[in-house]
Amino acid sequence: MSATVASKRPPRTPRRRIATAIGVIFLLAGLGVIGYFAWQYFGTNIVAKQKQAEIKKETKIQWEKGVDGNAIAMLRVERFGADYEVPIVKGFDKRALARGVGWDTESEMPGEIGNFAIAGHRVTHGEPFSKFPKLEKGDEVVVETRRKIYTYELRNSGTSITVPFSTPWPLWRVPDPDGRNQKPTERLLTMVTCSELFHTDNRSVVIGELVSTYDKPTATTTTNG
Template sequence: MATDTRTRPRRRQAVFRAGIVMILGGVGLLGYLAWELYGTTYVSKERQQRATSRIEEGWGSGRTEVRTEFGSASALIEIPRFGEDYRIPVLEGTSDRALGAGFGHFSGTARPGAVGNFALAGHRVTDGEPLRDLPSLREGDEIRVLTGEKTYVYALIGDGDDLVVPFTSGWVTDPVPDNPDRGGEEPEQAGGQRLITLTTCAELFHTGDRMIAFGKLVSEEPTS
């Protein structure tokens, strides 16, 4: 039985439409990935600069706690290994808004320079990616925490990529983090310490694990 010639154009049109839909879907996906990888970082770096300027202006007028459009802030982070221009604001809390403009300070953890654990979260990719190069840090590298009055200098107690844990591992933000995996990376198990913890994604793309780096206070000086 011969095929109805009238159905051939319809089939070609259907295939053509399906092809167009697939192409548009691919373009849309590429656009989304480009925005996530580059667009959000561009926007976040601009936010980091605005928040940093606001904090410095507040310090200049004698305030130690400064209200920015992204939340309350009282510190800036410098990591010399990441370059002379690396200066990232610390916002209170770990909301998307805070992490989109700098580091987020885990609520309930220690203040800069205080006894306990000054615990911070930061993106490794997208949204300014302040901890993209965390694996490049080495034991003894400095993390400088600037406040309106003092600058606290912490030194890493291990390499930046020594410890990877599930995102549910809340012990890493405890006042003295105690690794349940005995023999794993952890600070000295003694009270009265002044610690810092950096947390970020273990991989550059989606992962349920977190990379953790611990440091301890080694000195403090007036903030110039």
């Protein structure tokens, strides 16, 4: 009987072997894609949040010693959660945005006249701006440096301004479509992130104005901040 069953099996022709090989290739490719997205949307968050925690801890220790830290400041936004605190690091490149919220080094420092411009991911790499669309006009954004605590009040919501990725004005010293080459007179904050969760060519923008500055009593005098 086994011989009869075996005789009914189709021969493994070259065409069947090719089809099987193609199926295996597609299966492996599919697993690779799933693995890539799992890493992007889960793995990078785990790694980035661990790195952000390290930077926060190291920076605060450095501040206690009276020196500038690995982060230029700490960002706190009550709308993002009561325990939300993320380091602000130098740069807008991928490495910087994987370590916290990035600061455009060509913009002003916190509290200075002009535009203090920062950016962060909505998804992946710690997703510090995941709740960006929840921001509302009048929300407060707190920026703490080694020596001072600055509070900005938002002029618009997290969904009211959307611009193409290539739009430059949010990073100008006067963040306004008509602000090119204008002399800044206000102390402003601009926050930028992706306007959608997945691939997008647009960016969401919020702008805040400085409403208070608090001198930290334990500060010592060195450079910056």
